[in-house]
Amino acid sequence: MKWKTLAAGTMILFFCLVGGVITGEKATAQETIRLGFVADVSGVGATFYKGQKAAVDLFIEEINAAGGVMGKKLEVVVRDAQLKPDIGANMARELILSEKCDFLIGPTSSAVALAVTKVAKEFKKIVYFHTSNAEALTTTDFQPYMFQVVPNTGIEGRGIANYMAQKPYKKYGYIGPDYAYGHDQFNAFKGELAKLKPDAEIVEVVWVKLGETNYSPYIPTLMAKNPEAIFSSLWGGGLSTFIKQAKPYGIFGKAALCSLFDLDMLRVTGQDMPEGLLGYARCPFYAVDNPEMKAFVKKYYDKNQEWPADWAIMAYDGLIALTEAIKKANSTDSDKVVKALEGMKFKSLRGERYIRAEDHMANVGIYVGVTTKSPDYKGFLIMKDVVEVPAEKIWLPVEQVKKLQEGKK
Incomplete structure (x- = not known):
């Protein structure tokens, strides 16, 4: 009987301990x-x-x-x-x-x-x-x-088209990465530009694979039809590399380049970044x-x-x-x-x-400005004369959103 009592007590203690561990785990999770x-x-x-x-x-x-x-x-x-x-x-x-x-x-x-x-x-x-x-x-x-x-890509594409349509450019080139982000942004840009400036023409479109590091074969094609402005969906290190490789071709004296000038890209490009380029950012801390x-x-x-x-x-x-x-x-x-x-x-x-x-x-929305040097930020350019293009001006209307969500054209 003593052994049975001891065994029963041990089992009770065991289950209490296990229960305590489980409860402890739940408590920790909670x-x-x-x-x-x-x-x-x-x-x-x-x-x-x-x-x-x-x-x-x-x-x-x-x-x-x-x-x-x-x-x-x-x-x-x-x-x-x-x-x-x-x-x-x-x-x-x-x-x-x-x-x-x-x-x-x-x-x-x-x-x-x-x-x-x-x-x-x-x-x-x-x-x-x-x-x-x-x-x-x-x-x-x-x-x-x-x-x-x-x-989103639509807000960005329509937003920058909205801004560039106010400029005198009529011949546009485009270069971007060949995946969802690039295609979505380009389609939004193209559609908005056509609506706001019917006489504008996109004369050349160049797609490159994500992670491309050599843009030399693409630059002559991009410039062959003499665009006045180039919109690009390249980003980050890819955009920085493109800018550095495009400078010897004299692109920035022939056409205005507009793209996503986020802080990391500006830091990586450093003093190789030309002044006076029109660009946009998603949220530049220095302009908010x-x-x-x-x-x-x-x-x-x-x-x-x-x-x-x-x-x-x-x-x-x-x-x-x-x-x-x-x-x-x-x-x-x-x-x-x-x-x-x-x-x-x-x-x-x-x-x-x-x-x-x-x-x-x-x-x-997006923040649009022009690249410039600043004494407050050593080693890289920022944007000046920054203005916000609010989302309400450029995002899709609710009715259109609902139709797309329902799979309607």
Whole structure:
């Protein structure tokens, strides 16, 4: 009987301990909100990732120091999509199933984003896109568990066409990467330019593979028909390389180049960047004058000893919107947070913004300016005379968005 009593007591103790461990694991899970970051860490996405991750880390440090969200700490788990859609989709599944992440943070590549958004829909987990910006994410590939805080390809293409149509140029050339981002942006640009300036003509279109490093074979083709202006969807290191290789051909004395002049690209190009080029950015910190941006820039610079690129600002803005929606919903359940997000106003680093209910697109426009040297920023050019082209002027009307979402022409 003594042995039976001892055995019974041991079993009770065992189950109590196991139960305590399980309860402890559940408690730990309940005390944190896990963010799964499907990042493009390697290859041409590395520079973007550096700023994105620095901003995510800064936000998490700040929010956790202030007590978290609903009393829960934030933590981030990173996986590298390597700019490959199939790998990105697999990483998203791993973050949801194995890492038990509550929400996803999107990648750099639009092609990867289009794969990740399907996984987010499958598992009913919210994903926010801060850098990848295919307009299809909000239209033909729209699903309710996504939202976007980066100006999409349509907003960018129509926005820069809107601005360039005011210039005297009538003959345009185009060069861009041969994948979703380039094609979407070019189609938006072409359509808006035709509407605003019917006598304008796109005389040459050149497509290059993503990651191309030698533009010498393409430059003569691009210039053969003497365009007065060149619009480009090249970005980052690719755009920087193109500019450096195009200078010896004298392109910038013959045609105006307009493209995405984000801070990382300007830093990489350095003094090789010509002055006086018309360009745009998604959120240049030096041109946004409000207390929130100033405070963020100081904290970011103090921590990282460099200025925040556009990618850092947008990643941070996405977390502002997400955490505000979680608080509003008082839940981490994605369905409840989706309802909180739709139409929600939030104070971003770019000022007061809202999420449009019909396509979960934040009303974020583009910032257009002209490259110039500045004594405040050594080693690279910035843009001067910067003006914002607001989203409301250039995003798709709700009726058109709904038709595209429903698969109508």
